[in-house]
Amino acid sequence: MKLSTERITARLRYPFRIARSGSSARADSTEIVRIAITLEHDGIVGMGEAVPVPYYGHTLESIEQTVASASDMLGDDLEDVDGIIDRLLDAFDDERAAVAGIDAAVHDWIGKRRGIPVWKMLGLDPTKTPPTSMTIGIDRLELLPEKVAQAADFKVLKIKVGTDAEIETLTEMRRLAPDKTLRVDANCGWPPEDIIERMQGVAPFELEFIEQPTKAGELDAVRSARKLAVTPLIADEDSVRPSDVPRLDGVYDGINVKLSKCGGIREALRMIADARSRKMQVMLGCMTETSLGVAPAAHIASLVDYADIDGHLLLAEDPFEGLTLKEGVVLPGDSPGLGIRQTSVPHV
Numbered sequence: 001m002k003l004s005t006e007r008i009t010a011r012l013r014y015p016f017r018i019a020r021s022g023s024s025a026r027a028d029s030t031e032i033v034r035i036a037i038t039l040e041h042d043g044i045v046g047m048g049e050a051v052p053v054p055y056y057g058h059t060l061e062s063i064e065q066t067v068a069s070a071s072d073m074l075g076d077d078l079e080d081v082d083g084i085i086d087r088l089l090d091a092f093d094d095e096r097a098a099v100a101g102i103d104a105a106v107h108d109w110i111g112k113r114r115g116i117p118v119w120k121m122l123g124l125d126p127t128k129t130p131p132t133s134m135t136i137g138i139d140r141l142e143l144l145p146e147k148v149a150q151a152a153d154f155k156v157l158k159i160k161v162g163t164d165a166e167i168e169t170l171t172e173m174r175r176l177a178p179d180k181t182l183r184v185d186a187n188c189g190w191p192p193e194d195i196i197e198r199m200q201g202v203a204p205f206e207l208e209f210i211e212q213p214t215k216a217g218e219l220d221a222v223r224s225a226r227k228l229a230v231t232p233l234i235a236d237e238d239s240v241r242p243s244d245v246p247r248l249d250g251v252y253d254g255i256n257v258k259l260s261k262c263g264g265i266r267e268a269l270r271m272i273a274d275a276r277s278r279k280m281q282v283m284l285g286c287m288t289e290t291s292l293g294v295a296p297a298a299h300i301a302s303l304v305d306y307a308d309i310d311g312h313l314l315l316a317e318d319p320f321e322g323l324t325l326k327e328g329v330v331l332p333g334d335s336p337g338l339g340i341r342q343t344s345v346p347h348v
């Protein structure tokens, strides 16, 4: 059994800016670096991708170290997903992006071994996958017409708000896209004392939901605001791993599950099942990652209400292929495992 990593690069289509803790930060770099994880055993190669999430303390180096240490912990039976993920999380509870990448490689390996796609392994039906949203980054208002035109294939647009210009941005968005479903992500940008006022401010735009209005942990403010029942509230930064779900019940209308945060498919399925048992809505998100990184989410996206798995579509070039975009829905393929093929040689 051999587990190895390789740094891969991809260029972003556009630099983008989001709000974080009330301030704006601009990601000017147009190049991203991700970790491709390769799992070789019995002549079968499983692959996964890990995305360092700085917000959760991950780095490229911490992912590489975690994967190197994980080699000895997979055991003899790669089909024992629960045992493998439990052992990895016991040892690397805070390195869930790395665990997610290994979880992806293990699922890919099992699917290839059995000759079936991961969605079939899990008993799922991709035709039930909801349309994904395309994210429109905060930028100068005069650039919005071009961005909205480029997102013509998508039924749902997601706008990053949480800045002083959000009303102007939403006004322009509604003018440009009067018939599309609009959802917004405040990315922790609303002060808790202003949440009700800000929710009332965006209510006329008939938003599908508001993602993470305040910074993580401001649950009292969110609980009070939700009582207004103006627009559904979805937790993102507050919703990291399965143990977070119970305390969000009664606070948010739903949770955003991201595999890089929670630790992969196994952990995501636990979060989804728990949220469903509490009658909470479920959104499935991703990071900016290649098709290899988005694939595990695409395979389980039929389980959720809202898909936001456009990470690979934000790249100018994708070193992998295997996902399709059909009428605004990101779909996994029918090939065994994650169904992802490499299209170009990774490099750093």
Ligand SMILES: [Mg+2]
Pocket: 185, 187, 211, 212, 236, 237
């Ligand atoms: Mg978010």
